[in-house]
Amino acid sequence: MTRLKPLIETLGLSKHFAVRQGLLGRATGAVRAVDEVNLRIHRGEVVGLVGESGSGKSTLGRVMMMAEPPSSGSVIYDGYDIAASTPRQLHPFRRKMQMVFQDPYSSLNPRMTVEDSLTMPLRFHQPEMSARARRDKAAEVLESVGLSRSTITRYPHEFSGGQRQRIGIARALMVDPEFIMADEPVSALDVSVQAQVLNLFSEIRTRLGLTLLFVTHDLAVVGHIADRVAVMYLGQIMEIAPTRALFAAPAHPYTETLLSAAPDPVLGRNRKRIVMKGEPPSPMNPPSGCVFRTRCPYAVTACAQARPLLVERAPGHATACIRDDITLTPAVRDTPKLQAHA
Amino acid sequence: MSDLSQTVLSVRNLQVSFRGGDGLVRVVHGVDFDLKAGETLALVGESGSGKSVTSFALMRLLPDPPRSQISGHVSIGGVDLLALSDRDMEKMRGPRIAMIFQEPLTSLNPVHRIGDQIAEAIRFHRKMTRREIEARVLELLKLVGIPEPAKRMRAYPHELSGGMRQRVVIAIALALEPDVLIADEPTTALDVTVQAQILDLLRELQTRTGMAMLFITHDFGVVAEVADRVMVMYSGRIVEEGALDDVLARPRMPYTRGLLASVPRLETAGLDTGPLGTIEGFVPSPNALPPGCSFAPRCAFAQEGLCTSAMPELAAHGQPHHPVRCVRAADPALCADLQELQP
Numbered sequence: 028m029t030r031l032k033p034l035i036e037t038l039g040l041s042k043h044f045a046v047r048q049g050l051l052g053r054a055t056g057a058v059r060a061v062d063e064v065n066l067r068i069h070r071g072e073v074v075g076l077v078g079e080s081g082s083g084k085s086t087l088g089r090v091m092m093m094a095e096p097p098s099s100g101s102v103i104y105d106g107y108d109i110a111a112s113t114p115r116q117l118h119p120f121r122r123k124m125q126m127v128f129q130d131p132y133s134s135l136n137p138r139m140t141v142e143d144s145l146t147m148p149l150r151f152h153q154p155e156m157s158a159r160a161r162r163d164k165a166a167e168v169l170e171s172v173g174l175s176r177s178t179i180t181r182y183p184h185e186f187s188g189g190q191r192q193r194i195g196i197a198r199a200l201m202v203d204p205e206f207i208m209a210d211e212p213v214s215a216l217d218v219s220v221q222a223q224v225l226n227l228f229s230e231i232r233t234r235l236g237l238t239l240l241f242v243t244h245d246l247a248v249v250g251h252i253a254d255r256v257a258v259m260y261l262g263q264i265m266e267i268a269p270t271r272a273l274f275a276a277p278a279h280p281y282t283e284t285l286l287s288a289a290p291d292p293v294l295g296r297n298r299k300r301i302v303m304k305g306e307p308p309s310p311m312n313p314p315s316g317c318v319f320r321t322r323c324p325y326a327v328t329a330c331a332q333a334r335p336l337l338v339e340r341a342p343g344h345a346t347a348c349i350r351d352d353i354t355l356t357p358a359v360r361d362t363p364k365l366q367a368h369a
Numbered sequence: 370m371s372d373l374s375q376t377v378l379s380v381r382n383l384q385v386s387f388r389g390g391d392g393l394v395r396v397v398h399g400v401d402f403d404l405k406a407g408e409t410l411a412l413v414g415e416s417g418s419g420k421s422v423t424s425f426a427l428m429r430l431l432p433d434p435p436r437s438q439i440s441g442h443v444s445i446g447g448v449d450l451l452a453l454s455d456r457d458m459e460k461m462r463g464p465r466i467a468m469i470f471q472e473p474l475t476s477l478n479p480v481h482r483i484g485d486q487i488a489e490a491i492r493f494h495r496k497m498t499r500r501e502i503e504a505r506v507l508e509l510l511k512l513v514g515i516p517e518p519a520k521r522m523r524a525y526p527h528e529l530s531g532g533m534r535q536r537v538v539i540a541i542a543l544a545l546e547p548d549v550l551i552a553d554e555p556t557t558a559l560d561v562t563v564q565a566q567i568l569d570l571l572r573e574l575q576t577r578t579g580m581a582m583l584f585i586t587h588d589f590g591v592v593a594e595v596a597d598r599v600m601v602m603y604s605g606r607i608v609e610e611g612a613l614d615d616v617l618a619r620p621r622m623p624y625t626r627g628l629l630a631s632v633p634r635l636e637t638a639g640l641d642t643g644p645l646g647t648i649e650g651f652v653p654s655p656n657a658l659p660p661g662c663s664f665a666p667r668c669a670f671a672q673e674g675l676c677t678s679a680m681p682e683l684a685a686h687g688q689p690h691h692p693v694r695c696v697r698a699a700d701p702a703l704c705a706d707l708q709e710l711q712p
């Protein structure tokens with residue numbers, strides 16, 4: 028395997044939120060929403076980030092985009108530590124990195140026309156551009172995401188959910204970004220519309236050579252769109268692997284549990300599901316050692332002692348679990364019939 | 370335990386309309402089905418297809434006339450729910466038919482302890498002492514898998530996780546051992562691992578009590594996990610109905626095929642399968658349905674005239690147990706294409 032230069036990389040990245048209580052708002056604890064995460068995304072790659080509600084996916088994505096400052100650690104974008112940059116130094120990076128959200132309706136201003144929403148980031152990043160040129164670009168980008176040029180004068184409420192998501196994607200594309208963080212961009216959509224938007228992501232990714240961090244809780248979606256998948260639990264990455272390997276040879280017990288619970292019209296019927304025991308631990312007071320151990324069917328005493336490191340078990344396939352003596356149930360058998368993503 | 374071949378719920382020509390700005394608009398157009406004891410029937414369809422309106426109509430929970438208009442028959446044990454007075458209907462809700470909703474927080478009262486809310490559901494219908502009711506509440510909390518039930522019955526809804534709250538909602542729905550349980554997207558708001566727990570729980574409770582379930586969802590993956598039979602809904606009509614494997618593996622209606630083709634599959638995760646299947650266009654608005662088959666404007670097989678002149682019937686077209694609302698269902702062209710869809 029060739030060692031590619033990452034486009035974006037996090038080193039020991041953490042984000043803690045103080046939890047305040049009472050009238051005086053005294054900090055009574057902290058949630059480690061993102062806890063010492065090392066994640067590397069190569070140019071042109073789509074990395075899927077999965078995990079259940081509250082696992083820290085959105086927070087990791089937002090901190091990588093510098094939408095919020097990290098508590099510690101660094102974010103290296105194309106060789107620059109953007110976490111250590113001043114707002115001024117950060118400015119050019121803001122153009123290169125764009126976000127797409129779950130609910131395009133709440134992220135689009137209802138009183139702004141599509142044209143205004145789309146040209147806004149240009150006014151900020153390319154003030155030298157003429158109004159005419161901005162408008163032409165908006166029309167062109169709209170067309171490239173499958174909307175007609177004439178929609179430019181309309182307002183968000185005049186569009187369906189899928190069309191609004193296309194507008195959200197168009198807005199991100201206006202400034203010619205290199206990297207897009209998409210946070211649950213298809214989760215609110217009906218399945219047939221979800222398919223259209225996923226196809227659009229695949230298409231722009233290839234056409235524009237984009238690098239994508241695709242955040243979702245849906246394993247089937249990530250299986251379709253991502254080249255590699257990272258699995259998060261309580262602020263930490265439990266496993267990261269090339270997509271097929273994650274489904275065909277999961278190496279972390281949490282991944283195995285997630286896979287076995289993922290609904291699927293074909294596999295759904297007669298498979299043995301691992302039903303997770305107990306209740307999720309409080310994020311303010313996570314278990315010692317491996318944070319998954321209170322729910323893990325394979326936990327042994329040693330699991331409570333130290334946080335397992337994310338260790339590479341196969342090329343590009345790393346897991347944070349000390350049990351390398353167990354065989355986990357895959358979601359699928361590896362079929363060489365079809366070609367895996369490069 | 371009830372006789373498993375016995376029909377417990379029978380719905381005939383159910384129609385629902387709402388009065389709005391542009392007059393009366395019909396959103397459910399003549400739904401028919403039977404539900405047997407111990408059976409799970411899934412009702413699938415995209416947003417706005419009329420799944421929730423159907424379930425609310427069965428429970429008689431729609432706005433009062435003139436804001437809404439229901440017609441048809443909904444029979445449980447020979448009683449037509451649509452013909453009952455409000456008071457008599459109140460007596461059916463709970464022991465005969467009960468419902469769980471998508472968002473557990475909205476169906477629980479935030480200011481009351483969960484134990485009291487379950488007790489309330491029992492007290493309305495049963496003459497029992499406080500002691501007996503409390504014992505029953507504990508039993509129900511245990512039944513739905515809530516740990517430390519004696520302690521948890523004193524908790525308020527916000528003190529529980531989403532999965533635990535949904536268990537409480539299920540406990541309330543099951544308090545009076547209904548013959549029919551309607552579950553309207555009961556796991557859509559939950560994480561997959563919690564969803565798996567709740568689906569397991571529902572299945573186990575069903576085996577134990579023999580209740581019949583109408584399970585509403587938009588997720589074919591969930592359908593595969595729970596259903597014995599499946600009905601697909603489009604624009605307020607059932608467009609295909611059949612046994613689980615028939616509908617998922619051999620869909621007949623072009624709409625069902627389109628939907629199934631648009632679902633990303635775990636089987637092909639990480640493999641280059643090309644773009645997902647999509648369905649062109651949009652679900653029509655209920656007040657602007659196209660002539661003939663409602664799906665015709667989006668259908669790759671539609672034939673002008675044949676498909677657009679009259680609404681097709683839900684008919685066998687050679688497969689009595691797998692009816693479909695498509696005039697071309699037995700057409701060799703359509704059947705040949707279907708073969709190709711099979712792996």
Ligand SMILES: Nc1ncnc2c1ncn2[C@@H]1O[C@H](COP(=O)(O)OP(=O)(O)OP(=O)(O)O)[C@@H](O)[C@H]1O
Pocket residue numbers: 044045058059060078079080081082083084085086087244310
């Ligand atoms: N602004 C904030 N203040 C305090 N706590 C926060 C804040 N944002 C997130 N958290 C907490 O951080 C943790 C991670 O949250 P995050 O939203 O990143 O999870 P997620 O994986 O995106 O979940 P979901 O799937 O629900 O979107 C949670 O415990 C959450 O409550």
Ligand SMILES: Nc1ncnc2c1ncn2[C@@H]1O[C@H](COP(=O)(O)OP(=O)(O)OP(=O)(O)O)[C@@H](O)[C@H]1O
Pocket residue numbers: 387388389396414415416417418419420421422423432587655
């Ligand atoms: N109270 C109401 N008044 C007027 N129209 C309504 C009312 N409730 C629902 N409708 C309309 O009835 C149609 C069917 O809605 P319904 O809620 O049953 O869809 P659904 O299949 O449950 O969708 P979802 O998957 O989004 O829950 C929609 O067009 C909706 O706008």
Ligand code: SF4
Pocket residue numbers: 622623624662663664665666668669670671672675676681694695696697698
């Ligand atoms: S009736 Fe015609 S338009 Fe409707 S689904 Fe069948 S083939 Fe398509």
Ligand SMILES: [Mg+2]
Pocket residue numbers: 084085086210
């Ligand atoms: Mg999130």
Ligand SMILES: [Mg+2]
Pocket residue numbers: 420421422
């Ligand atoms: Mg609904």
